[in-house]
Amino acid sequence: MIESITGGYLTAPITGVILIVIGLYGLMVKRDLIQQVISINIISPGVVLYFTGLGYIPGAEAPLFPNTNVVDPIPATLMLTTLVIDVAVTSFALALIIKIEEIEVRRDED
Amino acid sequence: MISLAVAFPILFAILFRTITYFDIGIRQIYEDLVFLIGIVGPIPIFLYNISDLPMRNVVGGWSRISGIEVGIDGLNFFFLMATFIIFPMVAFYSFGYFEKSDNKESRGVSRESKFCLMLLLYGSLIGTFITRDLFNFTVYLEIASLAAIILVGSSDTSGAKVASFRYLMLYLLSSFFFIFSVGLIYAKTGYLNFPLIEQNLVMDTEMKVAISIAFIALIMKAGIFPLHFWLPDAHSKADTPVSALLSGLSVKAPVFGMLLFLKYTSIEFLVLPLMILAFSSIFFGIGMALYQSEAKKLLAYSTVSQMGFVLLCVSTLNIIVTGVYVLAHALAKAALFLGIGIIIKEQDQKDLDSLYYSNRKILMTTMILLSLAIGGVSPFLGGYAKKLLSDILAKEIVFLFYIASIGTLTLMARLNYELLTGSSEKKQRFNLKVILPFALATASLGFGIYYKPNFSFLGLALIGIAIATFFILKYSRILDRDVLSHLKRHEKGLPVEINFYTMIFVLLNILFIFLVLYHDVLRETITSLGL
Numbered sequence: 001m002i003e004s005i006t007g008g009y010l011t012a013p014i015t016g017v018i019l020i021v022i023g024l025y026g027l028m029v030k031r032d033l034i035q036q037v038i039s040i041n042i043i044s045p046g047v048v049l050y051f052t053g054l055g056y057i058p059g060a061e062a063p064l065f066p067n068t069n070v071v072d073p074i075p076a077t078l079m080l081t082t083l084v085i086d087v088a089v090t091s092f093a094l095a096l097i098i099k100i101e102e103i104e105v106r107r108d109e110d
Numbered sequence: 111m112i113s114l115a116v117a118f119p120i121l122f123a124i125l126f127r128t129i130t131y132f133d134i135g136i137r138q139i140y141e142d143l144v145f146l147i148g149i150v151g152p153i154p155i156f157l158y159n160i161s162d163l164p165m166r167n168v169v170g171g172w173s174r175i176s177g178i179e180v181g182i183d184g185l186n187f188f189f190l191m192a193t194f195i196i197f198p199m200v201a202f203y204s205f206g207y208f209e210k211s212d213n214k215e216s217r218g219v220s221r222e223s224k225f226c227l228m229l230l231l232y233g234s235l236i237g238t239f240i241t242r243d244l245f246n247f248t249v250y251l252e253i254a255s256l257a258a259i260i261l262v263g264s265s266d267t268s269g270a271k272v273a274s275f276r277y278l279m280l281y282l283l284s285s286f287f288f289i290f291s292v293g294l295i296y297a298k299t300g301y302l303n304f305p306l307i308e309q310n311l312v313m314d315t316e317m318k319v320a321i322s323i324a325f326i327a328l329i330m331k332a333g334i335f336p337l338h339f340w341l342p343d344a345h346s347k348a349d350t351p352v353s354a355l356l357s358g359l360s361v362k363a364p365v366f367g368m369l370l371f372l373k374y375t376s377i378e379f380l381v382l383p384l385m386i387l388a389f390s391s392i393f394f395g396i397g398m399a400l401y402q403s404e405a406k407k408l409l410a411y412s413t414v415s416q417m418g419f420v421l422l423c424v425s426t427l428n429i430i431v432t433g434v435y436v437l438a439h440a441l442a443k444a445a446l447f448l449g450i451g452i453i454i455k456e457q458d459q460k461d462l463d464s465l466y467y468s469n470r471k472i473l474m475t476t477m478i479l480l481s482l483a484i485g486g487v488s489p490f491l492g493g494y495a496k497k498l499l500s501d502i503l504a505k506e507i508v509f510l511f512y513i514a515s516i517g518t519l520t521l522m523a524r525l526n527y528e529l530l531t532g533s534s535e536k537k538q539r540f541n542l543k544v545i546l547p548f549a550l551a552t553a554s555l556g557f558g559i560y561y562k563p564n565f566s567f568l569g570l571a572l573i574g575i576a577i578a579t580f581f582i583l584k585y586s587r588i589l590d591r592d593v594l595s596h597l598k599r600h601e602k603g604l605p606v607e608i609n610f611y612t613m614i615f616v617l618l619n620i621l622f623i624f625l626v627l628y629h630d631v632l633r634e635t636i637t638s639l640g641l
Binding site: 020032036037044046082092093096097099103 | 245249252256260263268271272274278282283286289292296297302604606608612613616
């Protein structure tokens with residue numbers, strides 16, 4: 001549907017923004033820590049999709065050596081960093097949730 | 111060459127963790143030496159590079175378009191000075207603070223991991239301060255924030271894990287918005303290098319929206335009201351050396367981002383909203399700090415208020431004033447945390463009511479000196495910074511600035527009053543660590559004298575008014591009101607807090623975008639109302 005409105009050019013950025021809004025909604029409404037981490041994980045690909053989509057040129061090829069008419073590779077390269085950080089951060093957030101729950105359980109037992 | 115200053119600590123972080131992880135029988139003193147070399151190593155590199163300022167180069171000799179530009183000039187000189195003075199002091203302080211545990215079963219984070227994280231924080235902070243590339247800045251800021259978040263979570267204090275989680279979620283939220291705005295700027299200008307962005311800058315509505323989103327993300331990362339929620343807990347629950355690093359340096363990294371935007375783009379359209387946020391942060395921070403019962407939390411709220419002052423400097427669009435203020439606050443706040451940490455550790459208390467320094471003459475002198483430094487009294491560097499700031503502020507709002515200065519001094523009067531009144535007959539042995547905060551206080555004094563002190567009766571009058579205000583507040587029993595437990599009654603747990611904070615963040619973004627879009631309409635309305 002988005003493609004028919006934007007003519008294909010802005011599909012990825014607009015989908016990205018929609019994902020960001022969904023993630024924000026989750027972060028504002030969900031009252032479970034794990035669901036909140038998942039909400040953050042929905043915002044993240046939204047940002048990645050938006051940013052990567054900025055480098056898109058209709059009809060262009062992958063930025064490999066013999067090709068001349070290529071898409072902008074910089075946004076995709078930069079987003080690799082974000083993705084890597086995101087994976088590590090998610091695991092850290094989940095570990096923290098386990099610790100927080102452990103402390104709460106211990107407090108209840110005491 | 112200066113980029114080596116970033117590589118050095120990060121390399122040593124990996125080296126240090128490797129040799130300590132495999133336990134190859136090296137004595138602890140040699141391990142500590144590796145850590146220390148990682149901390150001290152970048153300083154000669156920095157000193158070598160500042161012989162010829164301003165310095166600029168692109169890492170690896172690439173062109174500006176594809177490479178990463180770094181530099182040292184008036185924009186980041188004071189930030190780097192603060193880093194290179196505070197970090198070694200805190201490193202020495204942490205040797206005695208984190209004790210090596212022989213118990214392998216211990217569930218806590220080991221001393222070695224904390225040292226490794228401190229080196230990572232150090233390297234990434236230097237990276238943040240020297241870069242001139244928008245995305246490189248983002249990445250270094252992420253590494254620095256992550257190291258800081260893990261350091262907060264590694265503390266054994268109760269509530270540290272919750273503080274760390276809150277910090278993590280809000281940091282991620284602001285990071286994604288920042289990256290979003292980086293994307294907008296890249297789409298508009300086609301570059302990520304700041305000087306090239308400046309050359310291709312067209313200040314249309316989209317660019318303004320991008321810069322406002324970036325600013326709100328940076329305000330959240332800097333812990334400025336109304337996006338300060340994560341700061342007081344994170345800074346007060348962390349181990350003392352970490353608190354000193356967080357309050358002294360870590361919150362200054364986003365401020366450097368603001369300065370990059372200030373220098374290379376145009377932020378005139380944001381001046382008024384920033385000024386409003388700055389003053390609200392100053393007064394909110396002071397108000398909350400006055401009611402705190404924990405010493406470290408008082409200092410953490412004082413950071414919220416001082417970051418308001420820093421934002422005020424940014425909103426005057428003056429780079430040097432911001433730099434000087436940042437250096438002044440970094441030195442004083444890091445030293446205050448170190449000083450209060452010594453008292454807390456010795457007396458094994460954290461409540462202001464039961465802490466005292468009356469049996470420690472050097473520590474007492476240090477704390478009083480630091481209180482004057484943070485209050486902005488000449489001849490300290492803070493005095494010079496506040497003098498510069500008051501000179502460039504518009505006449506109509508200078509009175510607010512003086513009220514804020516009195517507020518800061520009142521807060522410091524309370525801190526010293528509480529520490530002075532508790533007394534003990536027990537004679538304390540001289541603790542060598544006291545030298546570290548004392549050295550930082552002397553540094554603040556030294557810089558202040560170097561910049562030609564401006565003695566005036568106004569400074570003395572402000573101290574007098576502040577002390578009088580404190581006693582009026584105290585004896586009118588306003589300070590005895592239990593505001594904290596009143597606020598606690600409305601707490602509904604961590605998940606709801608995160609819901610609420612996200613909502614405020616989103617609302618502030620919408621408000622700023624609204625201001626950018628309807629700037630002209632608002633101005634016309636204000637003019638037609640005759641305001």
